[in-house]
């Protein structure tokens with residue numbers, strides 16, 4: 001064996017996996033079982049007391065899911081990861097470790113519409129208060145910090161407009177405030193951006209999108225960067241205080257630089273319960289093997305489609321950070337030099353009606369509420385994903401009435417452009 005560190009594409013295929021020790025199976029088996037037999041009573045007791053690592057029950061951990069966790073942790077450059085049932089479940093489990101009722105977290109206003117909803121309504125009912133800040137105005141994050149602030153949440157590439165967030169600048173604000181920076185890296189995937197390299201303390205994903213990549217399985221994941229000290233100032237009691245159900249151990253003290261991932265598993269997943277099905281873990285693992293190939297094709301196609309749209313007379317504007325003229329192009333070149341992702345928006349001179357008309361005329365593009373599929377997708381956010389927002393909030397989050405969102409797939413770019421041409425022309 002050479003002592004070369006494996007590259008990204010090698011990790012995407014191999015990290016976390018080995019031939020199955022009992023059967024020799026080369027692909028990771030689907031361990032479709034709820035529970036695991038203990039060696040003896042002492043073994044059982046030590047697993048329950050967190051004195052030994054091992055499998056107990058699939059709500060808390062499963063060997064297929066463990067391969068997925070190790071693989072994504074390797075791709076993101078984290079110390080450990082925890083797979084859960086969906087991207088939204090990842091967000092709940094992360095914040096449950098950090099916030100007590102009455103606490104606050106700061107979130108970038110440009111977010112996936114479902115996250116805006118989750119933060120505004122569901123989290124409010126838990127007593128977790130979101131304070132919005134503008135990712136284009138770093139000082140707005142600083143101004144939002146209070147003694148009750150427990151975390152900052154941003155997207156690396158923001159849904160739906162494809163804008164690029166200045167992760168390093170916001171990580172400086174988080175460090176000064178003594179709170180972790182959580183980055184939703186769903187639209188970039190670690191192939192384009194590794195937020196931990198830019199100061200993120202926790203990375204979350206909807207695996208449903210580019211990581212799984214084929215539009216067939218929901219999943220989410222939490223990656224622990226291992227960088228945050230949870231013991232200072234008693235701000236994070238879930239991590240720093242003795243846990244009565246685990247013989248009084250303190251998670252930070254016992255698990256060090258992967259204590260956050262452990263807390264998410266043995267407190268969050270154990271009690272809230274959104275476990276990922278091992279079948280979905282298998283599907284997503286298979287998807288990840290081709291992530292570098294797919295992501296590059298997604299980005300190259302997206303750039304070609306964005307350039308076509310920017311030159312079309314029916315189009316008022318295109319918001320794609322990969323275009324040299326785009327206001328986020330400088331940040332794209334810094335954070336995502338291989339490509340600016342494949343999800344972006346454009347606006348039509350004909351407004352709301354033209355958006356609805358376009359969606360109905362497209363044939364190759366599927367009209368649906370997802371992104372990050374091999375297939376190209378289209379949606380009109382104002383009438384769907386962002387419809388719950390009022391008009392001002394729609395515009396602020398990049399989903400005004402004239403805006404259409406595309407998620408560019410890995411088909412031939414000439415076919416995608418031809419479909420848009422017929423739909424725009426007709």
Ligand SMILES: *Cc1c(COP(=O)(O)O)cnc(C)c1O
Pocket residue numbers: 086087088089112114115155159184186187205206207208209218219220371
């Ligand atoms: C889809 C998505 C989510 C939510 O993920 P689910 O797997 O649908 O729960 C969160 N963040 C972003 C950026 C997304 O695109």
